[in-house]
Amino acid sequence: MYGGGYIFDEPNKRQLKDEQLHDDPEKLAAFEARIARGEKIEPGDWMPSEYRRQLIRLIEQHAHSEIIGALPEGTWITRAPGFKRKLALIAKVQDEIGHGQLLYNAAETLGKSREAMINDLLSGKSKYSNVFNYPAETWADVTVIGFLIDAAAIVNQVANAKGSYGPYCRALERICYEESFHLKQGHDAFIELATGTPAQRAMLQDALNRWWQPIMHFFGPPDKSSVHSEKLMQWKVKMASNDEMRNQFLDTYVPKIWELGLSLPDPALRKNDSTGKWEFSDPDWELFKKVINGGGPCNKERLNVRKWAEEHGRWVRKALMHPGEKITAPAA
């Protein structure tokens, strides 16, 4: 996991305009031509300040999502049913933390330190994917996360891997490789419950019912109501619209749920054969906003666990610090 399509932006329009005014038009033209030719941008290149700001925001929030996303699943490591499931879950959670580190490094090449990103996470200034503000109540929740949340994240990450910023693409290439294991082990655990005893099926159906709304929220608000992102598309920061990604997800995964005789809690959900697009009832976007702004069932716990870890790990990091050492950003 887990870059959702939805990337929170703090309202800061005035600064944005100011920055844009200071971009050298000649350099901007060369920069845009390079992207149009399909070339990558590297850390030492000139880039518009708005490109830099948007990428930091995107990659940083993606990194936070990996780290926080490991918490609901980490909960279940000690209780995973059987040795193989336990091993797979440990490996997956370790991968997610590794993804967080790869992504923090990519964001650091743009000039924001890892410490500053972690501080913004802890203070609530920087967000992470909304799905992780929900609890993993049963083992079936873990199979839904491993299968469907990772699947949704893969749709997003495969798209972003074709973006314009070199370090982010390289990190995503490695991440996508590992995600294929996450998806497969999740699908396998999901199928095991779906084809198991009536109690196992009921547990899975219950988890699906609870997770469907957060999954529909995952890619963010519909295109018609989200802010203008043409520039971000041209700069290959945003590679697909929220609706496109949501539709791609539904197209691949709804049939895989239905084929197991499971249902989804939306009577309007169906593929329109004439348009090729999926139709569904509008998810509750007010709830989505409320959860992003701290009102979800687990927001507080997630951040408190992170704070606890920072506080209790500090003595180790401090003991190994070299005060006065010049800290540099990653080279690439």
Added chain:
Amino acid sequence: MENNQSLDPRVNRLQLSISGDPVVVRDGENWNVFEVFHQEKRGAHHEHVGCVHAPNAQLALVFAKEQFGRRKKCVNLWVVRSADILAFNTEDEDMFANNLEKTYRDASGFKVMEKINRYKKSGKE
């Protein structure tokens, strides 16, 4: 959760009683950055694969093994402080441009068969 009870028994054992004081990570607390080079098999080049944060090179190697050597084939890793990498400026890319006539550096620039054939032809007549 209600009453601050978590579904995670480990979280409940922590007895999180966050005072509300902001937790701030100080600059440098995440240490320095090291570039990591990965060798897939004996005889292959070490290839740059990314970087790790570490307080020194020895620990950077330990973290690099965890991050870049835990799944795919690997027989060796190098680490070097990012600060010690010297690179050309990306803006100077055009100095590598190969638009000059450089076939004299290339095997394709030397046409021996033409000359041999011409020689053989001339001998027959």
